[in-house]
Amino acid sequence: xxxxxxxxxxxxxxxxxxxxxxxxxxxxxxxxxxxxxxxxxxxxxxxxxxxxxxxxxxxxxxxxxxxxxxxxxxxxxxxxxxxxxxxxxxxx
Amino acid sequence: xxxxxxxxxxxxxxxxxxxxxxxxxxxxxxxxxxxxxxxxxxxxxxxxxxxxxxxxxxxxxxxxxxxxxxxxxxxxxxxxxxxxxxxxxxxxxxxxxxxxxxxxxxxxxxxxxxxxxxxxxxxxxxxxxxxxxxxxxxxxxxxxxxxxxxxxxxxxxxxxxxxxxxxxxxxxxxxxxxxxxxxxxxxxxxxxxxxxxxxxxxxxxxxxxxxxxxxxxxxxxxxxxxxxxxxxxxxxxxxxxxxxxxxxxxxxxxxxxxxxxxxxxxxxxxxxxxxxxxxxxxxxxxxxxxxxxxxxxxxxxxxxxxxxxxxxxxxxxxxxxxxxxxxxxxxxxxxxxxxxxxxxxxxxxxxxxxxxxxxxxxxxxxxxxxxxxxxxxxxxxxxxxxxxxxxxxxxxxxxxxxxxxxx
Numbered sequence: 297x298x299x300x301x302x303x304x305x306x307x308x309x310x311x312x313x314x315x316x317x318x319x320x321x322x323x324x325x326x327x328x329x330x331x332x333x334x335x336x337x338x339x340x341x342x343x344x345x346x347x348x349x350x351x352x353x354x355x356x357x358x359x360x361x362x363x364x365x366x367x368x369x370x371x372x373x374x375x376x377x378x379x380x381x382x383x384x385x386x387x388x
Numbered sequence: 389x390x391x392x393x394x395x396x397x398x399x400x401x402x403x404x405x406x407x408x409x410x411x412x413x414x415x416x417x418x419x420x421x422x423x424x425x426x427x428x429x430x431x432x433x434x435x436x437x438x439x440x441x442x443x444x445x446x447x448x449x450x451x452x453x454x455x456x457x458x459x460x461x462x463x464x465x466x467x468x469x470x471x472x473x474x475x476x477x478x479x480x481x482x483x484x485x486x487x488x489x490x491x492x493x494x495x496x497x498x499x500x501x502x503x504x505x506x507x508x509x510x511x512x513x514x515x516x517x518x519x520x521x522x523x524x525x526x527x528x529x530x531x532x533x534x535x536x537x538x539x540x541x542x543x544x545x546x547x548x549x550x551x552x553x554x555x556x557x558x559x560x561x562x563x564x565x566x567x568x569x570x571x572x573x574x575x576x577x578x579x580x581x582x583x584x585x586x587x588x589x590x591x592x593x594x595x596x597x598x599x600x601x602x603x604x605x606x607x608x609x610x611x612x613x614x615x616x617x618x619x620x621x622x623x624x625x626x627x628x629x630x631x632x633x634x635x636x637x638x639x640x641x642x643x644x645x646x647x648x649x650x651x652x653x654x655x656x657x658x659x660x661x662x663x664x665x666x667x668x669x670x671x672x673x674x675x676x677x678x679x680x681x682x683x684x685x686x687x688x689x690x691x692x693x694x695x696x697x698x699x700x701x702x703x704x705x706x707x708x709x710x711x712x713x714x715x716x717x718x719x720x721x722x723x724x725x726x727x728x729x730x731x732x733x734x735x736x737x738x739x740x741x742x743x744x745x746x747x748x749x750x751x752x753x754x755x756x757x758x759x760x761x762x763x764x765x766x767x768x769x770x771x772x773x774x775x776x777x778x779x780x781x782x783x784x785x786x787x788x789x790x791x792x793x794x795x
Contacts, residue, residue: 310452311456312456312518313453313456313457314451314452314453314454314455314456314457315452315453316451316453317451317452317453334453338457338519338520338522339519341519342456342518342519342520345515345516345519348515349515349516
């Protein structure tokens with residue numbers, strides 16, 4: 297499984313939660329907080345579940361809860377992907 | 389003195405016209421929006437006709453951020469609210485947020501959204517269910533989304549009384565105006581022309597199974613045999629009349645009388661209570677039956693309900709005592725959206741001195757003794773009109789609207 301990229305995250309955010317009119321989801325947005333980008337907790341829940349389905353990984357809620365920016369979110373997903381064991385994948 | 393509530397803005401989505409002016413022009417031309425359902429393949433269902441809103445571009449009217457979290461019903465409510473607010477001429481910051489509220493009616497909520505996500509739940513697994521399922525199919529979702537979008541932090545709520553809810557919500561908004569809230573958004577939108585929504589209506593046994601769009605919904609006709617469902621409705625801005633006048637706002641007219649009653653349980657042998665609602669609304673408006681220029685009837689299109697409504701009208705107004713019409717024959721029944729749309733129709737009809745016809749009805753049932761406006765529009769002269777709305781389960785609501793006191 298390839299790593300999870302910023303482009304993957306932005307594509308998923310657009311698909312599942314749209315994009316604020318005044319916001320441009322580009323590399324400049326990576327370090328901005330989700331709340332500034334117009335995404336609330338439900339939008340993040342939606343994104344988390346899409347990532348879990350698309351990348352075959354379980355994302356612990358408390359880890360993601362601390363990811364306030366897209367960059368932190370991508371890091372957390374990649375950490376989960378790296379730590380994934382085949383047993384967890386099969387159980388998931 | 390109690391504050392007077394006036395309508396200062398309207399936003400309409402109807403099967404025969406998007407936008408208030410387009411709807412009104414089509415309605416005066418007698419144009420029907422009823423046809424075979426195109427939103428999904430209805431061939432496996434016994435009822436296949438509906439009044440669909442065609443040509444509504446989600447991309448043009450709904451911010452992309454809101455699309456994944458809204459049912460079509462809510463998209464209609466958001467668009468209608470945008471238009472009503474623009475029409476009333478108030479800018480977002482002209483009133484403090486707690487000076488503006490919203491009360492809508494809802495008869496089904498976001499059924500299509502709910503159907504899709506329940507399909508994911510049982511067809512896949514819980515992880516495939518949208519997080520937005522947590523609110524997107526609720527009755528209260530339209531009030532909630534409109535409140536968030538326009539920062540309406542005053543009185544907020546939702547009324548669920550089937551088709552009567554369209555009047556009950558406007559009455560509740562009027563109550564809030566009288567209580568001192570300067571601006572209320574109100575009205576109703578329903579859009580449940582999906583398999584689940586249609587199945588729910590079919591199970592009630594009151595949909596027509598005719599395949600002919602001109603013969604399927606015939607209120608007060610000898611051939612009445614159920615109704616055609618539709619989607620859409622109207623949103624209105626209500627304001628305190630004095631404040632509206634002070635800011636130079638245009639008023640479409642006043643919500644001047646309202647009453648709601650509830651019917652006895654079926655089989656009780658006691659009479660229906662629609663007449664009491666009509667008399668109550670007239671008394672609330674301080675008007676006599678002679679003051680009413682015309683009536684927009686509920687027009688269930690089901691013989692027993694039609695008979696009850698005709699009896700109530702003849703009891704109050706006398707045989708053939710007032711012009712009665714059902715423009716819903718051009719849209720199908722819009723559930724919570726129907727009565728707010730009828731209020732717009734009534735206000736425009738008073739303004740222009742002309743009542744739209746009840747289309748397709750060419751053989752009114754004998755014995756009803758009502759003066760049904762059929763064929764073409766009829767000129768009327770008067771200051772006030774009565775709108776009736778009845779909901780399944782025994783809800784009767786009546787509302788009187790008046791022309792603006794200063795033209």
